[in-house]
Amino acid sequence: MAVTAVVNQKGGVGKTTVVLGLAAAAAARGRRVLVVDLDPQANATTGLGVWNPAATIDSALDTDRAGSIRSIIEPAGWPEGEGPIPDVAPSSPRLAQSEHQMATDLIGAQDRLATALDGVSSDYDDVLVDCPPSLGLLTVNALFAADRVVIVAEPAAWSLDGVEQILRNVSRIAERRGGRPGVAGIIVSRLARTRDASYWYGQLSETHADLVLEPAVRLRAAVTEAAAQSVPVGSLSRDGAAAAAAEFDALSRALDPDDAERDDAGSVDAGPVAGAAAALSTTGDR
Ligand SMILES: Nc1ncnc2c1ncn2[C@@H]1O[C@H](COP(=O)(O)OP(=O)(O)OP(=O)(O)O)[C@@H](O)[C@H]1O
Ligand SMILES: [Mg+2]
Numbered sequence: 001m002a003v004t005a006v007v008n009q010k011g012g013v014g015k016t017t018v019v020l021g022l023a024a025a026a027a028a029r030g031r032r033v034l035v036v037d038l039d040p041q042a043n044a045t046t047g048l049g050v051w052n053p054a055a056t057i058d059s060a061l062d063t064d065r066a067g068s069i070r071s072i073i074e075p076a077g078w079p080e081g082e083g084p085i086p087d088v089a090p091s092s093p094r095l096a097q098s099e100h101q102m103a104t105d106l107i108g109a110q111d112r113l114a115t116a117l118d119g120v121s122s123d124y125d126d127v128l129v130d131c132p133p134s135l136g137l138l139t140v141n142a143l144f145a146a147d148r149v150v151i152v153a154e155p156a157a158w159s160l161d162g163v164e165q166i167l168r169n170v171s172r173i174a175e176r177r178g179g180r181p182g183v184a185g186i187i188v189s190r191l192a193r194t195r196d197a198s199y200w201y202g203q204l205s206e207t208h209a210d211l212v213l214e215p216a217v218r219l220r221a222a223v224t225e226a227a228a229q230s231v232p233v234g235s236l237s238r239d240g241a242a243a244a245a246a247e248f249d250a251l252s253r254a255l256d257p258d259d260a261e262r263d264d265a266g267s268v269d270a271g272p273v274a275g276a277a278a279a280l281s282t283t284g285d286r
Contacts, residue, residue, distance in 0.1 A: 002257060003117065003127040004184065005146035010162050011133035013154045014189030016043040017223060019130040021248030022255070023048075023076075024232035027083040029252070031125035034073065037091035038113065038142055039132035040099075045090040049077025049230040053090035058098040060089065061112045061141075064105075069116040078232060087124070099137050109137060114145040125258070135169055143173045146181040150255065154190050155200035155216070160207055184255055188216035213254050215247050 006019050016039070023033045037044040037057060045053065055072040069089050076086045102109050113129070121127045129142045143149065149170050153159045163186060174180055186208055191197055205212045217223075222240035226233035234245030253259045 001122055001125060001127070002147045003121050003129065003145055004148050004150055004255070005129045005131055005139075005142035005181065006150045006152060007131045007139055007142065007166055008152050008162060009133055009135045009139070009165065010154075010159070013133075013152050013159075014187075014217065015133075015152045016047060016130050017227065018150070018152050018187050018189055018217065018248075018251075019044055019128050020047045020227075021217070021223075021233065021244070022252050023086045023126075023128055024078075024081075024234060025245070025249040025252035026126045026256070027086050028081065028234070028249070029256075030083045031256075032084055032123070033086040034089065034121070034124045034127045035076070035086055036069070036089045036113070036117075036127060036129045036142075038095070038129050038138050039091055040093050040095040041132065042091040042093070042095075043227075044130040045088060045092075047227055047230055048086065048088045050074065050088055050090050051077070053092070056090050056092040056094060057116075058092065058094040060116045061095075061098050061102060064108050064112060064115050066115055066118040067120050069113075070120045073120075077230065079235060081232065081235060095138070102141075103137055110140050110144045113141040117145055135165070140169075140173070143170060143181055144177070148180075148182045148184040150184050151186045151211075152189050153186050153204060155188055155192075155197045155204060157200065159200060160203060163204070163208065183211060185213040186211045187213050187251060190219045191216040192219045213251055215250055217244070217247050217251075220244050 006015050008015055023035050026033050035044055060068040060072050073087050073089050076088050078085055102112055131139045131142050151163055151166050153163055188201055188204055220240040222236055222238050223233055223244050226236055233241050
């Protein structure tokens with residue numbers, strides 16, 4: 001079991017799309033997946049086909065009772081496919097108020113998600129936390145709950161600066177948490193077939209050769225359409241859908257600590273400690 005926080009403080013880079021793609025790929029291999037939607041925009045919740053959740057994550061984070069997330073989890077509304085349907089801890093705009101409320105807790109503000117997941121995450125093979133586009137208290141909660149971090153980056157100007165900032169934050173938290181979370185890797189997303197996109201993809205790959213995961217997720221109309229229909233991209237029959245699902249499958253396998261076929265054992269298997277060390281050495285933080 002691994003809790004993976006999917007982060008970038010920049011909006012619209014593809015975090016939620018990556019969470020949904022990885023969730024679908026892992027479930028198709030028979031893995032039990034929980035998606036925790038930690039963004040008040042609730043895009044992962046609706047992307048998973050959950051429109052009127054009975055309860056939402058703000059109520060689980062409002063208490064500091066261990067395992068409080070269990071009572072709000074429900075199955076995704078995705079159509080039956082290969083493997084089990086992922087579960088979701090749904091979000092709602094009320095989470096924005098909870099974040100302000102949590103900030104007034106001088107003792108437990110950073111640990112609310114870790115506490116909420118206590119005793120629950122072990123029921124799953126993969127827990128994927130979709131973070132909001134900020135490095136605020138919600139993302140900090142995700143980093144305190146996570147074993148590892150996946151950074152989603154667009155191949156565009158300034159994306160390297162954003163990655164450096166996340167790596168610094170992750171290493172600061174890892175220093176306080178005995179090496180956790182580690183950095184499992186950087187997923188390059190929304191890769192267009194333009195010279196500019198190839199240039200920035202090259203820059204990211206060169207600067208973070210040890211962290212950039214293959215393949216990149218290409219920009220495809222099928223991905224947008226799957227999001228609009230609240231279904232996994234692999235369930236569509238249109239052009240590009242199978243290719244997009246194959247990219248997520250390859251990334252999911254690269255990140256799967258139980259997958260014997262992975263070729264990049266180092267960063268994943270040695271996990272948090274190796275990852276944190278990589279983050280520290282990459283940022284030159286100390
Ligand atoms: N590979 C892709 N191909 C085509 N469209 C994509 C792809 N990845 C993401 N998108 C689209 O780009 C937009 C932003 O993606 P997404 O919502 O996943 O980003 P995000 O980082 O989660 O955004 P936010 O920071 O607002 O939460 C969405 O409309 C999504 O459908
Ligand atoms: Mg999102």
